[in-house]
Amino acid sequence: MSVRSTSTEPRLSIGGGETETAASGSAEGAGPIPSTMRAAVLHAPEDLRVEEVPVPRPGPGEVLLRVRACGLCGTDHKIIAGRYPGVWPPEFPFIIGHEWAGEVAALGPGVTTLRVGDRVAAENHSGCGQCGMCRTGYYNLCERADRRDPSYKLYGHTAPGALAEYAVRPAILLMPLPEQVSNVEGALVNPGALALHGLRRTGFHPGCSVAVFGPGVIGLLTVLFARAAGAAQIITVGRGERLSLARELGSTDVVEYDAGDPAQGVRDATGGRGVDYVYECSGNPAAVAQAIGSARRGGKVALLGLTGNKGVELNTDRLTLDQIDVLGVRSSPNMYPDTIALMASGAVRAERLATHRYPLERIGEAVEALRSRSMGAVRVIVEP
Ligand SMILES: [Zn+2]
Ligand SMILES: [Zn+2]
Structure with missing residues (x-):
């Protein structure tokens, strides 16, 4: 269930010293934001460690999210195994995870479309917005994607993912989840x-x-x-x-x-x-x-x-x-709203595919369940 803060929205000042927040009181997900967090960090192929890293800070147009559920998929498995050397990820150390849902924890400057406490599912393709493909809605096929152009990002692949307590995303990639869609189901929106x-x-x-x-x-x-x-x-x-x-x-x-x-x-x-x-x-x-x-x-x-x-x-x-x-068929440009609507309506009940759930500290077991499909694992979900 989405919990909205009723007072001042926490906003992180960018480049300004400690990670303060205007904690808005009691609302879950709107509490104080720590300066460090637990994250599953890939240091090299097959070297995935849960460790303490700085909480990322949202820049203009970006949002800090408290990650609530993050699925592990076959692509994650291949990234962990080092099957896309130099591409996904472009470098180490790297935080993976791209099928997830979370809660807005703080807004960067200029974000007006979301509020602290909103629950959202996050898209991963952030196109340049200017090439021919982006302008026709195919940001999954952004023409700048292959050139390591900073205007294009594929979160969880070329930019930091969400196997962590917090993640930052541009507001434009975040789709609100109605209360009928749980966080775990939200991790199946992707x-x-x-x-x-x-x-x-x-x-x-x-x-x-x-x-x-x-x-x-x-x-x-x-x-x-x-x-x-x-x-x-x-x-x-x-x-x-x-x-x-x-x-x-x-x-x-x-x-x-x-x-x-x-x-x-x-x-x-x-x-x-x-x-x-x-x-x-x-x-x-x-x-x-x-x-x-x-x-x-x-x-x-x-x-x-x-x-x-x-x-x-x-x-x-x-x-x-x-x-x-x-x-x-690559990715899912402009498909999140209808996907979420079908889940919210009850026409698609995806949650039962989430067969295995682990806290972040047990990421090793989660990856093992993904690989071995042990105990009938269909979708493995990590709840940081
Ligand atoms: Zn995936
Ligand atoms: Zn583009």
Whole structure:
């Protein structure tokens, strides 16, 4: 539940000595802000330590947030393992974490759209705002992204993340959470918005048939959003227990990945026709061709998973002769408001995907649960 302060908003003076606040009394989240905080700091690949670091300070247009829930995803796992050397993160030490919700703790100069105590979910792509892509709303594809231009940031990847007690973000990246959306669910807005972006990219329509490859968090959220958006048939392709979970979440059919050709499994479930839309969420190179093989003539295939630059073999004649569209889906530009609205309405109930919760001090166990998928971990949430 959001708690608003009723008196003076704490404002941090920038560059002005100690981290004072005008503590506004009793409200949770609006108490005094300490000068240091606990954070999970990545010092090198596989060297993640919880330690005391300075609380960041919001500059003009920025907001200091008390982090309440931060999910760990496959990308975090790869960043910790050092799979994107020199890119994510560009340097060490670095604070990761990019799927999160928190509470406004203090406002930097010029912020008028939020109040201390507001609960928010944070976006990660902060585009330059001036290039052609940013100006058409595709700040996820900012043209300055690759040049280490300071006008572009990808928080949790190229700029400090949120596996810490506090984080600073530009106010423009913060979307208020209504009280029906918990902090833990707020930490699922980021992957949920990606799933919604996938549906939008394909031109999803009510009454359609879909196949979802890879029932990880993104795949399961795709099931939830597809059901909420009116899919008539949802076929999930994956393995074992995750398929049972997919069924519980609204999947009408499941195809065991290892039981023969999964594309044939999808075709069998649609009377041989194939589905209108396929969402490839596994990142498995073999699944890309299988996803394409599952689409009907004129169907669309959205790629939400990354293969890690592995080669994918494709029969492009099938794409041409059956006029199949293959679409890349990156991040979730302008998708947070509708994602949050669907969660608040109850149409999408994502919280049950948050299977494991840990305090920040137990980050090692959290990462282990993420990696081993031990005890059926779907989404691991850290609550600093
Ligand atoms: Zn992620
Ligand atoms: Zn830009």
